[in-house]
Amino acid sequence: MEGGSGNNSAPPSTTFDKSKVLDVKPLRTLVPVFPSSPQTPPFVCAPPSGPFPTGFTPFYPFNGPQPNPPDLNQQTHTPAPLRSFRAPLSNGEVSRDGNADGSIDAPTKRPVGRPRSTSSQKKAKKDLDVALSVANTKFVVGISFSQKQDGDREVVNSVRMRFDALRRRLSRLEDPKESVSRADLKAGKILMKKGARTNARKRVGVVPGVEIGDIFFFRIEMLLVGLHAQSMAGIDCMVVRGEIEDLLAVSIVSSGGYDDEAEDKDVLIYSGHGGNVNSNKKDKQIADQKLERGNLAMERSLHRNNEVRVIRGMKDSISATAKVYVYDGLYRIQESWVEKGKSGCNIFKYKLLRLPGQPSAFAVWKSIQQWREGFSSRVGLILPDLTSGAESIPVSLVNDVDEEKGPAYFTYVATVKYIKPFKLMEPSYGCNCRSACAPGDLNCSCNRKNGGDFPYTANGVLVSRRPLVHECGPTCPCIPNCKNRVSQTGLKVRLEVFKTKDRGWGLRSWDPIRAGTFICEYSGEVIEKVKTRQDGEGEDDDYVFDTTRVYEPFKWNCEPGIVEEDNNDTTEEYNIPSPLIISAKNAGNVARFMNHSCNPNVFWQPVAYEQNNESYVRIAFFALRHIPPMTELTYDYGTTCTDEADGNNALHGKKKCLCGSPRCRGHFG
DNA sequence: GTACGTTCATTCAG
DNA sequence: CCTGAATGAACGTA
Numbered sequence: 001m002e003g004g005s006g007n008n009s010a011p012p013s014t015t016f017d018k019s020k021v022l023d024v025k026p027l028r029t030l031v032p033v034f035p036s037s038p039q040t041p042p043f044v045c046a047p048p049s050g051p052f053p054t055g056f057t058p059f060y061p062f063n064g065p066q067p068n069p070p071d072l073n074q075q076t077h078t079p080a081p082l083r084s085f086r087a088p089l090s091n092g093e094v095s096r097d098g099n100a101d102g103s104i105d106a107p108t109k110r111p112v113g114r115p116r117s118t119s120s121q122k123k124a125k126k127d128l129d130v131a132l133s134v135a136n137t138k139f140v141v142g143i144s145f146s147q148k149q150d151g152d153r154e155v156v157n158s159v160r161m162r163f164d165a166l167r168r169r170l171s172r173l174e175d176p177k178e179s180v181s182r183a184d185l186k187a188g189k190i191l192m193k194k195g196a197r198t199n200a201r202k203r204v205g206v207v208p209g210v211e212i213g214d215i216f217f218f219r220i221e222m223l224l225v226g227l228h229a230q231s232m233a234g235i236d237c238m239v240v241r242g243e244i245e246d247l248l249a250v251s252i253v254s255s256g257g258y259d260d261e262a263e264d265k266d267v268l269i270y271s272g273h274g275g276n277v278n279s280n281k282k283d284k285q286i287a288d289q290k291l292e293r294g295n296l297a298m299e300r301s302l303h304r305n306n307e308v309r310v311i312r313g314m315k316d317s318i319s320a321t322a323k324v325y326v327y328d329g330l331y332r333i334q335e336s337w338v339e340k341g342k343s344g345c346n347i348f349k350y351k352l353l354r355l356p357g358q359p360s361a362f363a364v365w366k367s368i369q370q371w372r373e374g375f376s377s378r379v380g381l382i383l384p385d386l387t388s389g390a391e392s393i394p395v396s397l398v399n400d401v402d403e404e405k406g407p408a409y410f411t412y413v414a415t416v417k418y419i420k421p422f423k424l425m426e427p428s429y430g431c432n433c434r435s436a437c438a439p440g441d442l443n444c445s446c447n448r449k450n451g452g453d454f455p456y457t458a459n460g461v462l463v464s465r466r467p468l469v470h471e472c473g474p475t476c477p478c479i480p481n482c483k484n485r486v487s488q489t490g491l492k493v494r495l496e497v498f499k500t501k502d503r504g505w506g507l508r509s510w511d512p513i514r515a516g517t518f519i520c521e522y523s524g525e526v527i528e529k530v531k532t533r534q535d536g537e538g539e540d541d542d543y544v545f546d547t548t549r550v551y552e553p554f555k556w557n558c559e560p561g562i563v564e565e566d567n568n569d570t571t572e573e574y575n576i577p578s579p580l581i582i583s584a585k586n587a588g589n590v591a592r593f594m595n596h597s598c599n600p601n602v603f604w605q606p607v608a609y610e611q612n613n614e615s616y617v618r619i620a621f622f623a624l625r626h627i628p629p630m631t632e633l634t635y636d637y638g639t640t641c642t643d644e645a646d647g648n649n650a651l652h653g654k655k656k657c658l659c660g661s662p663r664c665r666g667h668f669g
Numbered sequence: 670g671t672a673c674g675t676t677c678a679t680t681c682a683g
Numbered sequence: 684c685c686t687g688a689a690t691g692a693a694c695g696t697a
Contacts, residue, residue, distance in 0.1 A: 181676095219690095220680095230689075231680045231681080232678095232679075233690075271690085320670070320672080321693070
């Protein structure tokens with residue numbers, strides 16, 4: 001397993017029998033490349049040099065005990081910080097927290113003449129709302145008052161993951177009669193009402209826990225973490241009270257709806273709002289923009305010279321209208337002017353400059369776009385496709401940190417080999433669906449095996465972790481792009497294998513990745529037992545995936561009871577019919593390059609499907625949270641069950657962890 | 670597959 | 684408290 005640099009310098013052809021792996025299709029061999037640099041040292045097994053925290057949890061748990069609950073019971077108002085531009089606790093804020101009375105059926109005024117929903121639709125919607133409202137009472141928030149006002153990284157991640165878990169769960173209901181439209185809004189509404197948000201107090205500048213480069217797929221997500229507190233409007237502003245009361249812009253979203261110029265990575269020409277430029281009203285009356293609200297705030301911020309957060313919105317490839325938002329850090333407004341728009345009406349324009357010294361975010365996206373279009377070459381590119389066509393999309397091999405020309409020789413296999421079937425409790429011959437298997441169709445035996453709970457959303461995103469995901473297999477008659485074949489259809493995310501600074505080769509993506517996205521399976525050769533030096537088997541096999549290791553439990557699924565009929569087993573403990581050990585030392589795919597982290601962004605999930613009336617289990621990797629482009633992909637390797645009573649060093653075979661997470665366990669493997 | 674219109678939402682400011 | 688503006692998002696149609 002790629003855990004460090006120690007394995008990458010083995011001579012390519014002397015340590016294993018190539019013929020054994022070269023006669024099976026569809027194999028592609030990686031062009032042999034030899035490290036030109038001196039051998040890098042193998043993994044150090046030195047004892048930890050400092051105190052390592054115990055009681056690790058991979059991320060802030062949704063509920064249940066927390067290692068160090070920060071201010072969990074604090075109910076008193078924290079005094080408003082003396083820092084300028086921080087919104088004081090308003091009465092409105094307190095009252096919103098206090099009386100979440102759930103009046104979700106409050107009538108909303110519609111513009112006259114707008115067609116109204118049919119009564120049956122309204123009834124269905126109301127029923128669902130009531131169900132959601134009832135479910136809310138069981139909902140454990142676990143976010144303290146002070147965390148709601150001012151967050152940190154853990155709270156921000158917790159809110160974002162909880163939002164998406166809930167959104168996926170709500171959008172899973174694909175029976176058209178019960179379909180939830182705008183699951184994002186529904187999930188956001190529930191979380192808002194329960195106070196499961198953070199950084200609710202507006203502020204100028206940095207939002208604690210939100211990092212430059214963070215990505216969002218819904219406006220509501222940015223609202224929940226306090227990055228941009230408007231559900232639709234592009235300019236967010238706040239009133240500051242000082243010697244004179246002032247209105248300041250705090251954040252803007254550049255989404256392409258207006259005539260912005262967003263070509264330069266450090267400069268943004270932003271248009272003011274209003275004038276019905278992009279109104280969804282029937283009358284396309286275009287008017288001059290007025291110096292009010294957001295426009296006024298931008299003008300005041302120009303004179304005050306305060307920092308303005310900039311979020312860049314872009315088209316997401318997942319669908320025609322989907323967007324992805326990238327937090328690009330702090331800018332300052334340099335100048336403003338008024339110009340005539342296409343229709344001849346006045347439009348406010350603002351020129352913003354990015355503050356220097358910030359990590360790049362949008363610039364990374366620009367570079368990737370250039371590489372894709374071939375306008376610029378990737379620095380340090382060694383191979384455009386290390387799979388030699390074994391995958392349907394290329395995987396680049398890149399080294400921009402040193403001279404090493406590639407990992408040690410291995411054979412690229414897109415899927416696992418020598419896999420053994422396991423016996424099912426009851427024999428199964430796949431489903432009988434003619435076209436695509438339909439979620440909710442209990443005539444489909446694959447659906448029944450999944451407890452009637454379709455594992456994926458319409459976008460092919462995993463809804464929840466479960467003991468075993470049952471996909472349709474090669475002998476199911478449904479169409480090849482049936483939605484229940486996500487892990488069999490090959491790579492969808494554009495990946496690259498790259499040289500890390502201190503952990504050998506690693507894996508990362510050019511594409512932004514939504515939580516729950518399938519990344520790859522763990523390919524390789526199924527083996528009976530892990531080879532170790534101790535057993536006289538030569539060197540340790542570090543490219544191993546082993547289901548019998550001990551894995552740190554973590555919570556990924558949405559809380560049970562959010563949706564009324566959602567009473568299925570929500571356990572996230574895996575149930576694998578028989579242990580599975582895969583070695584990718586000699587043959588494997590991109591998964592062999594994924595490094596370990598104690599705070600990973602990827603997790604594995606066993607997936608079963610049938611072939612010739614037998615069932616097989618494979619290991620599929622999914623994104624644990626949203627992953628920005630060029631962020632290293634990591635998962636938790638787990639730990640071997642070391643028998644400490646046998647006199648051996650309990651750390652034998654374990655490797656010093658370099659993941660750098662605050663909750664690092666110190667060792668892994 | 671993209672482009673555009675329609676529809677139904679939500680939050681916050683005024 | 685009430686109202687409406689607002690650089691949403693999904694979906695249907697061309």
